[in-house]
Amino acid sequence: MSEEIRIGVFVCDCGTNIAGVVDVLEVTEYARGLENVVMADEGKWSCSVDYLTKMKELIQQHNINRVVIASCTPRTHEPLFKRTIKEAGINPYLLEFVSIREQVSWVHMKEPEIATLKAKDLIKMGVAKAALLEEGQEIRLPVKTDCLIIGGGMAGMNAALSVADQGFNAFLVEKEPQLGGILNNVCFISHDNQKTPAARVVQTKADQVHAHPNITVYTHTGIEAVEGYIGNYKVKLKSNGDGSTNDLDISTMIVATGMKELEPEGQFEYGNDPRVITQLQLDDMLRKKQLEDIKNAVMISCVNSKNETRGCCNIGCHTSVKNAVALKHLRKDANIYILYRDMSLIKEEGTAQQSAKRLGVKFLRFPDDRYPEVRNENGNLMVKVYDLLVGREFELPSDLLVLTTAFKGDETVEQIRGHLKVSANPDRFFQESHVKLGPLEFATDGISLAGCAKAPMTFKESCEEGIGSAMKASIPMNRGYIETEGIVAHIDLTDCTQCGLCSKRCPYNAITVDKEENPEVLQALCKGCGLCAADCPAECISIVHYSDDQVFAQVEAALEENPEKKIVAFVCHWCALGGVDMAGVSRLQYPSNARLIRVMCSARVSLKMMQRPFELGAAGVLVAGCEFPTCHYIEGNYAAEKRLKRAKRRMAKAGYDPEKLWNIWCSAADGPKFATTMRTMVKELKLD
Amino acid sequence: MxxxxxxxxxxxxxxxxxxxxxxxxxxxxxxxxxxxxxxxxxxxxxxxxxxxxxxxxxxxxxxxxxxxxxxxxxxxxxxxxxxxxxxxxxxxxVRKAKYVDEEKCTGCGACAEACPVSVPDSLDGKVGGMRKLISMAFPQAVPNMVTVDPSCRFGEMRKAGACIGECAVDCSQCRECPIALCVKACEKEGKKAIVLWQSNxxxxxxxxxxxxxxxIKNAQPVGDLLGYDKYENVITNTEFERLMNAGGPTAGEIIRPSDKKHAKKIAWIQCVGRGLAEGKGTPYCSKICCMISTKQTIITKEHDADAETTIFYNDLKAYGKGFWDFYRKAVENGVKYVRGRPYEVFEDSETKNLIIRYENLDCGELKKEEVELLVLATGIVPxxxxxxxxxxxxxxxxxxxxxxxxxxxxxxxxxxxxxxxxxxxxxxxxxxxxxxxxxxxxxxxxxxxxx
The missing domain is CATH 3.50.50.60 (FAD/NAD(P)-binding domain)
Incomplete structure (x- = not known):
């Protein structure tokens, strides 16, 4: 760009919030004298409608093409100012936000002169970066309306129907010859203390699916190959019968591959004695009415669950109560024992246990580390169990021994995760993007996740997940595109060594490698964390708004005067800056030595960025990221932590004191942590 | 349509x-x-x-x-x-009046600083957070603005030292206010965001x-259930959550209400109020309390590795993905899980410590345990x-x-x-x-x- 750089600086008083401490007039005057600055203005309330109008007028009047706003915090006010400069005709990526309230006036209230000095420094840094800013734009990728649903169980059928009902095309793939999944083996579903035959539920849904004009069902079919990304998947299906294939153009995908019972081969005589069965096999026998005269039945809970490798199966207790009652209904005088560790029954399920007790089902708790023992005594199956409550052992005869066993993901998971480049745990359950707030999607855009493919869950939960995942898939299909903020990675192939590291490291599968082994960023999938740029050994990746040049310009401006007194702090936007803001809101006072540089993720901070301040004589460097395990970019802070260790070794070699490179992992609620770190750092670096 | x-x-x-x-x-x-x-x-x-x-x-x-x-x-x-x-x-x-102009308030907090009256923040319960009569719900509130406590606006806080409330006319009759300190503070900031005469x-x-x-809502313990109403150092798990929170009333210091000293020995009681007659407790399992307490013990240990933490529970609900590992992490960190049913709690009037009498369900024996702070997991109600x-x-x-x-x-x-x-x-x-x-x-x- 050869156009003349014309920067406008707007300094906010925030009433007396800033102006009460910082000499805003002086700061504005100072800003006016900085290179490339053509105007600077002081505003009493920059965010008021009146001032925003004035701001737009000033921008146009002075022909400004870069804006620096010095006010509160970008976390709350950046969208507003971005909108404003856009209305004034400037690309919103040409805005640089400087925080002189949360980072200055509120935290150095008793030192107006020092605060004024710091405000000037921060504005100088902002102006230096602004001069190098380049236009950006939201990136769109078109998405059509063809959705592939993998798995035709309850989650998958609900997903398909929800997608199809909106007029989108649903392609439902099921590896078995019929729809229904694990529910095909279940006798009845119990909910709200009512019983509904599972077959009826499956039939109702399957009929709806088959009758829907927008759903194409492929039963007895597997996934042979998947290529591409959201809006542009090429999927090859292969029939498990005749081996014929089908090629589909797919826009979004939903993974609903369900789960399987983990058969307890060799445990509790399972596999040796036909009277020992699993809970699902019992359900199947009940369904087929194969059981009549069971006088003595014993159920053992938590088989292969709640141990070193596996957690609670979530549905076992509920299922055992349901099936115990069913056995009781078959024969009123039957002796049914449920041997358990913890009865995990929630809300109404507790009532179901009460009615089971009333019917005469016996519940017997055994110790976590002392499972019941099963032996064959003259053809009779005997279960020896230690009853915790009574404090002694019992021997129970059993004509039927039912094991409430753990679950695993479907065996096709290994293959599918390879096709989709997503992760699953050792039990073959898929890993959702965020345990709390991203339960229905993978980190990769365009692929949703539902039901027991993620973890064992109840019938009702599976249905809800199916519908929810359909919403996730439908959002881009309904809009016709996905859009991402323009803060994305660009790769300059000139110096690229084709090492492939960027593609491997990207947590979002946003960097592909083409046939010539050149990496390419699918910008619509890039979230702009900057991990790839920081790790690229050839330094050929840049991040819009956070390029090396821009960050170094900030570093240099910060250290132009008295570098030996200053700390350069790289702070992640999501959590650490939240902590900084929280310290501000709480008016926690701390030393003013730090000059903060915002990055989207601590993973953006490269080895060079960590070292550059020391080359310029800085007293210390701080890298501040999200508190583990939180990270807005999945695990950027983990990457940063590893890199910090390398940086220290490198620094020592280069002759700098690695003890001066600090880091904190700070939550957005933890203002005190940031303030304390500042105090400690200043003390230990002997800056006080 | x-x-x-x-x-x-x-x-x-x-x-x-x-x-x-x-x-x-x-x-x-x-x-x-x-x-x-x-x-x-x-x-x-x-x-x-x-x-x-x-x-x-x-x-x-x-x-x-x-x-x-x-x-x-x-x-x-x-x-x-x-x-x-x-x-x-x-x-x-009905948009109930906040007595603040949403368009004008910037959430700067000058009014709250000027407000002379602090009242207990009812959401913090017994762990004693205070808020001003004009205040922000919490620092990250959206919208980021203050609200005037209606009791102040209606003149009921005069006795507590509020600056308004003894006028001959109600605020709704005025269009400016020469006496309210919050209004003045806001005007001093160059704003006129506080509008005491605002109506619904x-x-x-x-x-x-x-x-x-x-x-959902966390159930409150009914009456003096396990000493909640009688003893200062018996709190609910919601209140404990506020104690742990760096953004809470104690800035994340786990200190007990009676003497503001760090609690070194803390117990959690699960299923509090379960099985009580209707209207008094929670008649069902609330699903999430076991994991809430597990979390609270792990965080307590993070704050102070030497703190002794015990959870009295009936059936452990570790139902979700990763929950069992979470429980195991707590156990590895030294959290004691006791399957037991506490039936009485007494306070040592000198130390303000609490003595819990309970039946150990693993051995059937009656036992007691003394702790400095007791947390009640009270369950979830509609x-x-x-x-x-x-x-x-x-x-x-x-x-x-x-x-x-x-x-x-x-x-x-x-x-x-x-x-x-x-x-x-x-x-x-x-x-x-x-x-x-x-x-x-x-x-x-x-x-x-x-x-």
Whole structure:
């Protein structure tokens, strides 16, 4: 760009919030004298409608093409100012936000002169970066309306129907010859203390699916190959019968591959004695009415669950109560024992246990580390169990021994995760993007996740997940595109060594490698964390708004005067800056030595960025990221932590004191942590 | 016919419901009857089983809905009347006055600094947070603005030292106020955002569908159950959560109410109030309390590795993905789990320590244990607003007081009224992830509903 750089600086008083401490007039005057600055203005309330109008007028009047706003915090006010400069005709990526309230006036209230000095420094840094800013734009990728649903169980059928009902095309793939999944083996579903035959539920849904004009069902079919990304998947299906294939153009995908019972081969005589069965096999026998005269039945809970490798199966207790009652209904005088560790029954399920007790089902708790023992005594199956409550052992005869066993993901998971480049745990359950707030999607855009493919869950939960995942898939299909903020990675192939590291490291599968082994960023999938740029050994990746040049310009401006007194702090936007803001809101006072540089993720901070301040004589460097395990970019802070260790070794070699490179992992609620770190750092670096 | 939808409740379920619908392309009214969106999650310190910082992951979503062009957030707003006309719901809302101009307030807090009266923050309960009569719900509040306590505005806080309240006329009669210190402070900042004469506003909207996301409530211990009303150092798990929180009343110091000293020996009692007669306790398992206590012990150990922590429990509910490992982590960190039923709690009047008498269910023996701080896991109960709202919406409640699904098996999250859907704590005790799932599912139903 050869156009003349014309920067406008707007300094906010925030009433007396800033102006009460910082000499805003002086700061504005100072800003006016900085290179490339053509105007600077002081505003009493920059965010008021009146001032925003004035701001737009000033921008146009002075022909400004870069804006620096010095006010509160970008976390709350950046969208507003971005909108404003856009209305004034400037690309919103040409805005640089400087925080002189949360980072200055509120935290150095008793030192107006020092605060004024710091405000000037921060504005100088902002102006230096602004001069190098380049236009950006939201990136769109078109998405059509063809959705592939993998798995035709309850989650998958609900997903398909929800997608199809909106007029989108649903392609439902099921590896078995019929729809229904694990529910095909279940006798009845119990909910709200009512019983509904599972077959009826499956039939109702399957009929709806088959009758829907927008759903194409492929039963007895597997996934042979998947290529591409959201809006542009090429999927090859292969029939498990005749081996014929089908090629589909797919826009979004939903993974609903369900789960399987983990058969307890060799445990509790399972596999040796036909009277020992699993809970699902019992359900199947009940369904087929194969059981009549069971006088003595014993159920053992938590088989292969709640141990070193596996957690609670979530549905076992509920299922055992349901099936115990069913056995009781078959024969009123039957002796049914449920041997358990913890009865995990929630809300109404507790009532179901009460009615089971009333019917005469016996519940017997055994110790976590002392499972019941099963032996064959003259053809009779005997279960020896230690009853915790009574404090002694019992021997129970059993004509039927039912094991409430753990679950695993479907065996096709290994293959599918390879096709989709997503992760699953050792039990073959898929890993959702965020345990709390991203339960229905993978980190990769365009692929949703539902039901027991993620973890064992109840019938009702599976249905809800199916519908929810359909919403996730439908959002881009309904809009016709996905859009991402323009803060994305660009790769300059000139110096690229084709090492492939960027593609491997990207947590979002946003960097592909083409046939010539050149990496390419699918910008619509890039979230702009900057991990790839920081790790690229050839330094050929840049991040819009956070390029090396821009960050170094900030570093240099910060250290132009008295570098030996200053700390350069790289702070992640999501959590650490939240902590900084929280310290501000709480008016926690701390030393003013730090000059903060915002990055989207601590993973953006490269080895060079960590070292550059020391080359310029800085007293210390701080890298501040999200508190583990939180990270807005999945695990950027983990990457940063590893890199910090390398940086220290490198620094020592280069002759700098690695003890001066600090880091904190700070939550957005933890203002005190940031303030304390500042105090400690200043003390230990002997800056006080 | 309207193409908008209404989401009632701005907690994590309501936020996700609104967000998904808005991204889909539908206009959303997101209504909450408190001063800020955020709900219960905004007050939590951490979330199980990962110990993510709660506000760190929720606040970006709050800002996102706040900035979304398809979402209109209405806080301090109640749903008063709903009528179905020509396939749309005509909804009458009341925006209760905050006595602050939402357009003008910037949340700078100068008014709160000037306010002479601090009152206990009822949301912090016994752990003693204070707030001014004009205050922000919490630092990350959306919208980021203050609210005047109605009791001050109506002159009831004069005795407590409030600057207003003895005028001959009510505030509603004036259009400026020469005496209120908050008003002065705001004017000094060059703003006129505080409007003590503001009145409630009626608002009428048309929507095609409604999602109920009113959330859950933590049960309060009834009477002197396990000493809660009698002894200072007996608190609820919600109150303990505030103690752990760096943004809470003690800045994250786990100190006990009686002497503000760090508690070194803490016990949690699970299933408090379970099985009590109706109206007194929680008659069912609330699902999430075992993991809440597990989380609280792990965080306590992080604050102070030497702290002794014991959980008295009946049946461990480690039902979700990663929950069992979370429990094991607690055990590895030295948390003691005792399967036991505490039946009495006494206070040592000198030390203010608590002596718990309990029956150890593993051996049947009666035992006792002395601790410095006792935390009661009281369970989850339906929200107070459910009854009134159910009546307004003509939607049925179940016998426990949660909103009832018409057909939980074949028509998830639908109610007896076509076009009204449910998600989150409105349906029963639930954790955050499940709330998000339901909210996403309900948002699909709501946006694609055509009568």
């Amino acid at each position: 309207s193409d908008s939808i209404l989401v009632i409740g701005g907690g994590i379920a309501g936020i996700n419901c609104a967000m998904n619908a808005a991204k889909y392309g539908t206009k959303v009214y997101l209504v909450d009857d408190t001063a800020s969106i955020g709900g219960m999650m905004a007050r939590l310190d951490k979330t199980f089983p990962t110990n993510d910082c709660s506000i760190c992951i929720e606040a970006p979503q709050m800002y996102e809905v706040d900035n979304h062009e398809n979402i209109e957030i209405l806080t301090n707003t109640e749903v008063r009347k709903v009528k179905k006309v020509n396939g749309s719901f005509k909804v009458k809302l 506003k009626n608002l009428s909207i048309d929507v095609k569908s409604i999602v109920v996301a009113t959330g 929200n107070d607003r459910n009854k009134r709202l159910a009546k307004v919406l003509k939607v049925k409640l179940d016998e426990l007081g949660y909103f009832k699904e018409k057909d939980p098996l074949l028509a998830s999250l639908e109610t007896n009224v076509e076009g009204i859907y449910l998600c989150g704590g409105a349906t029963g005790p639930i954790d955050i992830a499940e709330s998000v799932v339901q909210a996403t599912a309900a948002s699909l139903k709501a946006v694609s509903f055509h009568s």
